[in-house]
Amino acid sequence: MASPVEQIKDKLSIAEVIGSYIKLEKAGANFKARCPFHNEKTPSFFVSPERNTFYCFGCGAKGDIFSFVEQFEGLDFVGALRVLAERAGVELRRRDIGPEARERSERERLFLIHEYATLFFQRQLADRADVRNYLHQRGLSDTTITAWRLGYAPATWQTLSTYLQEKKFSNREIEAAGFAKKSDKGNGLYDRFRGRILFPIADAAGRIIAFSGRQFEKDGTEAKYLNSPETLLFQKSHVLYGWHMARLAMRQKNEAILVEGQMDLLACHQAGLVNTVATSGTALTTEHIALIRRLAHKLIICYDADAAGASAAARGFSLALAAGLDVAIATLPDGTDPADLAATDPEKLVTFITNARHIIDVELERIISRTSGRDRDRAIERDIVPYIAMVDSQIERSRFITTVAHLTGLREELLWDVVKKAALRTNVEKTSLQTTNPNSLASAKKSRRETIERLLWGIVFLLDERDQAGALDIRQKISIIVGTSEAQQREQEALRAKDTILFESEAAFVSGDNTVSMQAAHELLADFEEEWLREQLAAATRAGKSQDVMNELLLRLRAIHQKRSQVV
Numbered sequence: 001m002a003s004p005v006e007q008i009k010d011k012l013s014i015a016e017v018i019g020s021y022i023k024l025e026k027a028g029a030n031f032k033a034r035c036p037f038h039n040e041k042t043p044s045f046f047v048s049p050e051r052n053t054f055y056c057f058g059c060g061a062k063g064d065i066f067s068f069v070e071q072f073e074g075l076d077f078v079g080a081l082r083v084l085a086e087r088a089g090v091e092l093r094r095r096d097i098g099p100e101a102r103e104r105s106e107r108e109r110l111f112l113i114h115e116y117a118t119l120f121f122q123r124q125l126a127d128r129a130d131v132r133n134y135l136h137q138r139g140l141s142d143t144t145i146t147a148w149r150l151g152y153a154p155a156t157w158q159t160l161s162t163y164l165q166e167k168k169f170s171n172r173e174i175e176a177a178g179f180a181k182k183s184d185k186g187n188g189l190y191d192r193f194r195g196r197i198l199f200p201i202a203d204a205a206g207r208i209i210a211f212s213g214r215q216f217e218k219d220g221t222e223a224k225y226l227n228s229p230e231t232l233l234f235q236k237s238h239v240l241y242g243w244h245m246a247r248l249a250m251r252q253k254n255e256a257i258l259v260e261g262q263m264d265l266l267a268c269h270q271a272g273l274v275n276t277v278a279t280s281g282t283a284l285t286t287e288h289i290a291l292i293r294r295l296a297h298k299l300i301i302c303y304d305a306d307a308a309g310a311s312a313a314a315r316g317f318s319l320a321l322a323a324g325l326d327v328a329i330a331t332l333p334d335g336t337d338p339a340d341l342a343a344t345d346p347e348k349l350v351t352f353i354t355n356a357r358h359i360i361d362v363e364l365e366r367i368i369s370r371t372s373g374r375d376r377d378r379a380i381e382r383d384i385v386p387y388i389a390m391v392d393s394q395i396e397r398s399r400f401i402t403t404v405a406h407l408t409g410l411r412e413e414l415l416w417d418v419v420k421k422a423a424l425r426t427n428v429e430k431t432s433l434q435t436t437n438p439n440s441l442a443s444a445k446k447s448r449r450e451t452i453e454r455l456l457w458g459i460v461f462l463l464d465e466r467d468q469a470g471a472l473d474i475r476q477k478i479s480i481i482v483g484t485s486e487a488q489q490r491e492q493e494a495l496r497a498k499d500t501i502l503f504e505s506e507a508a509f510v511s512g513d514n515t516v517s518m519q520a521a522h523e524l525l526a527d528f529e530e531e532w533l534r535e536q537l538a539a540a541t542r543a544g545k546s547q548d549v550m551n552e553l554l555l556r557l558r559a560i561h562q563k564r565s566q567v568v
Helices: 004-011 014-019 065-073 077-088 099-103 106-126 129-137 142-147 159-166 171-176 243-253 262-270 286-295 307-322 338-344 346-354 359-370 373-390 394-408 412-432 448-466 471-482 484-495 498-509 518-543 547-565
Strands: 025-027 030-033 045-048 053-056 151-153 180-182 189-191 196-202 208-215 225-227 255-259 276-279 298-301 326-329
Touching: 004 065, 004 077, 014 030, 014 045, 014 053, 014 065, 045 498, 053 498, 065 077, 106 151, 106 159, 106 171, 106 196, 106 208, 129 142, 129 196, 142 262, 159 171, 159 189, 171 180, 171 189, 208 262, 243 255, 243 276, 243 286, 255 262, 255 286, 262 276, 262 338, 262 346, 286 307, 298 307, 307 326, 307 373, 326 359, 338 346, 359 373, 359 394, 373 394, 373 412, 394 412, 448 471, 448 484, 448 498, 448 518, 471 484, 471 518, 484 498, 518 547
Parallel strands: 255 276, 255 298, 298 326
Antiparallel strands: 025 030, 030 045, 045 053, 151 196, 180 189, 196 208, 208 225
16 A cells, blocks of 8 residues: 555645645746745746656755645644645544654654643643633633633643653653753652643644643742743744644735734634734744745734834834835724734724734824924934835835825935935845755856756756657767766766756756757757866866877867857
């Protein structure tokens, strides 16, 4: 029977999978797109349906559907397998939990202990009518509570630790997962989460990787919210709460809604705003923005309508604008947050978010309503100009500058000058948001002969793959140019980078009828021989070779030039 990986690859084409994440354009036998793994304006990302692989000439990213989902979603292989299996309708049999679990990798054990803890917390919540009533009062339905796997940690010191120990997890594993701390009075553990409502945080595959706990009973701390510490699975600056539930809607709508907390997020999803995500115990980071930017062009920020909420939102504006996102803000009534508004009037929350306005329009209105004269002009230069400078579109920039000039009486020429100066400074911020690959092939400088030779071997490999005549003839001609032994060695070197070389040649030399251009092959052979002879001539000169050797190389070069001059 075929393995799950084979079944998935049989059912899902690579163009279908990658095309559901990014926009693909037909390019001969392949597809091309702007790479999702680094910033670029010209497409250098190619997908080959024939080989079921992808490759980016800009950053060197490559692989199959599994490695694409791993890189795009930030998952390991097992996580990508789960995502693609669900999509392909392939059933994955869960391995029995037994003694062999001890031999699994540390990462697998961490996923397992989080799953056990989630089930434990869910059972505790089922026995606490008072906690469920509180959640109902906050506007959450039983369907939402179940779908998001909410739970409760009892206000005891070792209940969870004892339960996990009974499930054969060691104290070291319980502590490493962030569920307990070492006691100061001995070698025992005490539970981190006590008397708290637990919100499980999942990765893109839906696997629980951390928790956020809201205080319900006194636990000896003053913290309203307590989050899991960073672990092998959880880095809070890279994780958005609700990502696994929101990412498909974000892609379909090309829009993401960002809120601050778990309750706000659940309220938004329950109100039908299923493209909503939330930060988890941290301010918005460049990593969060990079995640959102892969799936959506527009970001609507909907934070609490208080000073803290406004400050948190402002921190995210610059990052999002610098990353090229269209940033809007949903202005809620004073004293309200998304969760409270959703509980009393969910349709009103939807209206506020639907009517969200660009951050520059909102900030400009605020400044004009509260300041005048020189104070207003300074505020515009300090708070508005940097935002305009971060907008990528020249048309959008022009619109904002015209609006500012119209509302303030400032000259457009003056505004353009200060915006251009600010844009020079913001280029540094934009560069810091680019997730370029340090191993980029584009940065590797090759001689013209090396580039031609790579393409030539690529044509040979393509001809072999397609059973098209001509590969043997090219190999023989390369052998005549450089010698048989040297040609064999060079082919072996080329084979080590075969996938990459195939993409380069396929993109350049495969026609619409899926055949390789032999005319291109012959031209490359002539170019290769000419460049090789030039290199040999330069080497002979440096080594002080005899004039006879130099003359022979010059004659061969002249023969190539004469032959080319006769071609019309």
